[in-house]
Amino acid sequence: MKHRYLPMTEQDQKDMLETIGVSSIDDLFSDIPEKVKFKGQYNIKPAKSETGLMKELFKLAKRNADLKENVSFLGAGVYDHYIPVIVDHVLSRSEFYTAYTPYQPEISQGELQAIFEFQTMICELTGMEVANSSMYDGGTALAEAAMLSAGHTKRKTIVVSSAVHPEYRDVLKTYAKGQYLDVVEVPVNNGITDVEALKKLVKRDVAAVILQYPNFFGRIEPLKELEEVIHEHKALFVVSSNPLSLGVLTPPGKFGADIVVGDAQPLGIPTAFGGPHCGYFAVTSKLMRKVPGRLVGQTTDEAGRRGFVLTLQAREQHIRRDKATSNICSNQALNALAAAVAMTALGKKGIREIAAANLQKAHYAKNAFKQAGFEVVYDGHSFNEFVIKLNRPVKEINQKLLHKGIIGGYDLGRDYPDLVHHMLIAVTEQRTKEEIDTLVRELGDMHA
Amino acid sequence: MHNQDQKLIFELSTPGRIGYSLPEMDVPETELNGLLPEGYLREEEPNLPEVSELDIMRHYTALSKRNHGLDSGFYPLGSCTMKYNPKINENVARLNGFAHIHPLQDESSVQGALELMYDLQQHLKEITGMDEVTLQPAAGAHGEWTGLMLIRAYHEANGDMERTKVIIPDSAHGTNPASATVAGFETITVKSNDKGLVDLEDLRRVVGEDTAALMLTNPNTLGLFEEHIVEIAEIVHAAGGKVYYDGANLNAVLSKARPGDMGFDVVHLNLHKTFTGPHGGGGPGSGPVGVKADLIPFLPKPLVTKQGEQYVLDYDRPQSIGRVKPFYGNFGINVRAYTYIRSMGPDGLKAVTEYAVLNANYMMRRLADYYDLPFDRHCKHEFVLSGRRQKKLGVRTLDIAKRLLDFGYHPPTIYFPLNVEECIMIEPTETESKETLDSFIEAMIQIAKEAEENPEIVQEAPHTTVVGRLDETTAARKPILRYQA
Numbered sequence: 001m002k003h004r005y006l007p008m009t010e011q012d013q014k015d016m017l018e019t020i021g022v023s024s025i026d027d028l029f030s031d032i033p034e035k036v037k038f039k040g041q042y043n044i045k046p047a048k049s050e051t052g053l054m055k056e057l058f059k060l061a062k063r064n065a066d067l068k069e070n071v072s073f074l075g076a077g078v079y080d081h082y083i084p085v086i087v088d089h090v091l092s093r094s095e096f097y098t099a100y101t102p103y104q105p106e107i108s109q110g111e112l113q114a115i116f117e118f119q120t121m122i123c124e125l126t127g128m129e130v131a132n133s134s135m136y137d138g139g140t141a142l143a144e145a146a147m148l149s150a151g152h153t154k155r156k157t158i159v160v161s162s163a164v165h166p167e168y169r170d171v172l173k174t175y176a177k178g179q180y181l182d183v184v185e186v187p188v189n190n191g192i193t194d195v196e197a198l199k200k201l202v203k204r205d206v207a208a209v210i211l212q213y214p215n216f217f218g219r220i221e222p223l224k225e226l227e228e229v230i231h232e233h234k235a236l237f238v239v240s241s242n243p244l245s246l247g248v249l250t251p252p253g254k255f256g257a258d259i260v261v262g263d264a265q266p267l268g269i270p271t272a273f274g275g276p277h278c279g280y281f282a283v284t285s286k287l288m289r290k291v292p293g294r295l296v297g298q299t300t301d302e303a304g305r306r307g308f309v310l311t312l313q314a315r316e317q318h319i320r321r322d323k324a325t326s327n328i329c330s331n332q333a334l335n336a337l338a339a340a341v342a343m344t345a346l347g348k349k350g351i352r353e354i355a356a357a358n359l360q361k362a363h364y365a366k367n368a369f370k371q372a373g374f375e376v377v378y379d380g381h382s383f384n385e386f387v388i389k390l391n392r393p394v395k396e397i398n399q400k401l402l403h404k405g406i407i408g409g410y411d412l413g414r415d416y417p418d419l420v421h422h423m424l425i426a427v428t429e430q431r432t433k434e435e436i437d438t439l440v441r442e443l444g445d446m447h448a
Numbered sequence: 449m450h451n452q453d454q455k456l457i458f459e460l461s462t463p464g465r466i467g468y469s470l471p472e473m474d475v476p477e478t479e480l481n482g483l484l485p486e487g488y489l490r491e492e493e494p495n496l497p498e499v500s501e502l503d504i505m506r507h508y509t510a511l512s513k514r515n516h517g518l519d520s521g522f523y524p525l526g527s528c529t530m531k532y533n534p535k536i537n538e539n540v541a542r543l544n545g546f547a548h549i550h551p552l553q554d555e556s557s558v559q560g561a562l563e564l565m566y567d568l569q570q571h572l573k574e575i576t577g578m579d580e581v582t583l584q585p586a587a588g589a590h591g592e593w594t595g596l597m598l599i600r601a602y603h604e605a606n607g608d609m610e611r612t613k614v615i616i617p618d619s620a621h622g623t624n625p626a627s628a629t630v631a632g633f634e635t636i637t638v639k640s641n642d643k644g645l646v647d648l649e650d651l652r653r654v655v656g657e658d659t660a661a662l663m664l665t666n667p668n669t670l671g672l673f674e675e676h677i678v679e680i681a682e683i684v685h686a687a688g689g690k691v692y693y694d695g696a697n698l699n700a701v702l703s704k705a706r707p708g709d710m711g712f713d714v715v716h717l718n719l720h721k722t723f724t725g726p727h728g729g730g731g732p733g734s735g736p737v738g739v740k741a742d743l744i745p746f747l748p749k750p751l752v753t754k755q756g757e758q759y760v761l762d763y764d765r766p767q768s769i770g771r772v773k774p775f776y777g778n779f780g781i782n783v784r785a786y787t788y789i790r791s792m793g794p795d796g797l798k799a800v801t802e803y804a805v806l807n808a809n810y811m812m813r814r815l816a817d818y819y820d821l822p823f824d825r826h827c828k829h830e831f832v833l834s835g836r837r838q839k840k841l842g843v844r845t846l847d848i849a850k851r852l853l854d855f856g857y858h859p860p861t862i863y864f865p866l867n868v869e870e871c872i873m874i875e876p877t878e879t880e881s882k883e884t885l886d887s888f889i890e891a892m893i894q895i896a897k898e899a900e901e902n903p904e905i906v907q908e909a910p911h912t913t914v915v916g917r918l919d920e921t922t923a924a925r926k927p928i929l930r931y932q933a
Contacts, residue, residue, distance in 0.1 A: 048790055062545055106913035130929050273780075274779060275777055334731065346467075
């Protein structure tokens, strides 16, 4: 068998078998019982040449309507943002992408330092004291925040706003089942979490209250007001946040959040059909030793040189085994690196500028819809998303838009029965005035 | 700060420099204050760096040079399957039609992506001998937890509420017991016998009406095939439990034995190990889960299925455990794994395992004279040595690992599995040449000699790396987890 990934020659094989003292490779598999031995060949597609496979997969990729050839107004937790070109050049350094978890710090200083910088940047954006090295995604990070809260408070109820991403809530419910936790949802009033309803729900058995900021409808939750309700009964205050928005929004840490989680996808990570993205997890220093996943810490070597190591590992699964409160092992290191490079490129000024551009362009679009006679539901402050009401199924409209090269907004009727025919529209800094005007015009034509 | 320290990006920052180029602001601007509720416009700027594009590239290039990847050199890290990461995978994953599609687009506009996922599921079903596969779990540990949640849902659907225990061998990965705990189970340890395999008597003793499942890696973490796998599965099944396959070591049995044929009910795969999704410095991975027919109803939703010529996301799964992840898994890693499988084909995958196992046995035999070999029989894709002979000379396995750094190698996995003293666990993989294996073997032999003749050089290693051994105790006692000016 000759293959470009397999360097074994016939001579190598002969020499190695001789050293081992067996006559054939089959002898090395004599410990597999006859009864379960797989005989014959996998019934899978035959191998393809590099060129042949590339052609085939190029065609397959072309069967998808991508965000480069089409204009997207779809967000709902995953956004088409500016990715500085340099991000992929850094990611393509194979010293990073072909490395394992940095278990040997002496030869992993590059990765460890990059993650230490990532942790710092997440702390800066969220206003928190400690951030870990990443989680799978925003949804599982949120679920882990619930588990941390339950473990920390020894309480069993998790209260979550129904303005939190529906898929994140679904993931939370699956994890909660594993841990025998109850999940209670708080209703929404005019697109934001209903404070009066929350007051009734937060009692002494509540481990955490989870909010999203900006929320699923793009609206700005009144964190200041909600914090008082949540902390009154010593529940933990958990905020799921789009980190890019924090370039312009007061960070959750300023409002007394205990845990801030979210997905760093808006920072340098392609949409990639929903993954891999990059969860982040930030806490107050009080909760430092309860954080799931890996933490990189600074230290020194014998010569006094600064270096970085994986630290506080006593929290983790490979040490605690069945006493561990999280089983996370691999995380999303390479995407954390992407986010770090993007945050570095944007820097102190750019993060503000990009977040402000989202606000401005979405605000322009919202007004354009109003002027065109659309009903903008939940009118009020929002970040880069807002809701409009249509007179027919969103799916039908989106299929028509696609013919015009436009990927329309999210169909809220999928998750909220009272929001049938409602579209969640995302307008990022990537959209031009012309693209926004075209969307308003096309929807207007269909709506007429 | 030491004068030789690699600067942090924050230490390179100079006010006034920028590294970005945002799209034109072509809409009329409004006062920001008016766009947000009072008190919600950020006042303090986050302390992110201010650097030029070249500063960024130099910084990360410098960091990359302080990092050992598989492309830098041999990486025989046991149980991690550090094989070559094919470059075509990276090109395919970056195609616009894969990298830049939105998960919530209309299904009709992502038929290519769904077809790839569906076909990957079909391939993984055949490779594992299972009846259905979900691609949703993000990594191995996530797959373990998903698989156990499926088993829990299965027992509960049968009214079997008392099956609360998961049996795990003492040689198992730490994620196994942690995943069981997070899935709401208690764990029981089953002992290994003196051959390094599951002790059948102990297994018979611990199974019972409270058994939900047995989790097993086969070959196990010692690199040994569980010869009594048929009996093991029978014992657990007879007690009413399910048998779970940890796919971490699948590279050892491609085309040789399928988990589904061995009696396993649930399996997770690490696509970033066996199927070359790169490890990325600790992720992203991908941990698909395969199941036998009786567990299909419980799989996470949505599941990619085919209706006529259309690929669809099937949400109509009333008995599903629900979602384990937003969207559909780590698609980008699944694209890479699919590309790899299609590059190899059935003959290629068979050769992968044969050469991986040949390489491991060759190394094991050549090193057996210099290090203790606790289990003297054919290994599969990896093997363990014990450094107890060297320990008597005052040289620990940790020292041997650090000394290997001076030779330009990433060390093997050490002190795991826990049931071997001073354990050194070596997995060469099939993509390494005999010359590479020979050079590594020579280095290991030299270190064994140094342990006898000049132990200090090993004890004080590494001597050539950018930093020496780091003070991990202080790092944990007085944690510094972020930069502060």
